[in-house]
Amino acid sequence: NAGVTQTPKFQVLKTGQSMTLQCAQDMNHEYMSWYRQDPGMGLRLIHYSVGAGITDQGEVPNGYNVSRSTTEDFPLRLLSAAPSQTSVYFCASSYQTGYNGYTFGSGTRLTVV
Amino acid sequence: SQELEQSPQSLIVQEGKNLTINCTSSKTLYGLYWYKQKYGEGLIFLMMLQKGGEEKSHEKITAKLDEKKQQSSLHITASQPSHAGIYLCGAAGETDSWGKLQFGAGTQVVVTP
Numbered sequence: 122n123a124g125v126t127q128t129p130k131f132q133v134l135k136t137g138q139s140m141t142l143q144c145a146q147d148m149n150h151e152y153m154s155w156y157r158q159d160p161g162m163g164l165r166l167i168h169y170s171v172g173a174g175i176t177d178q179g180e181v182p183n184g185y186n187v188s189r190s191t192t193e194d195f196p197l198r199l200l201s202a203a204p205s206q207t208s209v210y211f212c213a214s215s216y217q218t219g220y221n222g223y224t225f226g227s228g229t230r231l232t233v234v
Numbered sequence: 235s236q237e238l239e240q241s242p243q244s245l246i247v248q249e250g251k252n253l254t255i256n257c258t259s260s261k262t263l264y265g266l267y268w269y270k271q272k273y274g275e276g277l278i279f280l281m282m283l284q285k286g287g288e289e290k291s292h293e294k295i296t297a298k299l300d301e302k303k304q305q306s307s308l309h310i311t312a313s314q315p316s317h318a319g320i321y322l323c324g325a326a327g328e329t330d331s332w333g334k335l336q337f338g339a340g341t342q343v344v345v346t347p
Contacts, residue, residue, distance in 0.1 A: 163240075163322060163337045163340045164277075164336075179334065223279065225276040228276055
């Protein structure tokens, strides 16, 4: 089925380790975004991209890197994991017009110990 | 940055009763999305409002955008157990593209028998 695919679904990291959360979409969407969701805080925007080769920071970008070399993929890199990065991470994509809404992936639950 | 405040934070409603959730923006809205999330799952797109005074309905859920008040409301008529979950509003500011979509903290809805 078409949609947004996130991998892995679950991950445990040790403090200081690095890893990449993968996100891929097959709907030819221009826009892609990464959010983290913490209890009582809703979704907070980490980084977003309006097209291949273009990325920008959201509300909480520190400790995360992104790149968008293709339209389909938008990986999120944790440079040196910290316990404060324990969260559920969602990737989302949308057409430029935004009329049909963002399509969200099923999330990655990350625990940093 | 765009700030969205949702009220109430949570509510318990008896099956068959109506409920209303509000979403107020700190800035002029470029447009607004409503999403629903079930615990531990991704977000499901409900509807998108872009014009002041616009009102949309889907089954028993109606949303309205009051551009002057920088506010949107989501109304559920005759609630059912399937309406339980977390409702989130998301918006982009007037000068932002849809790429920079930010969300409120969410409203948790519990439907009791």
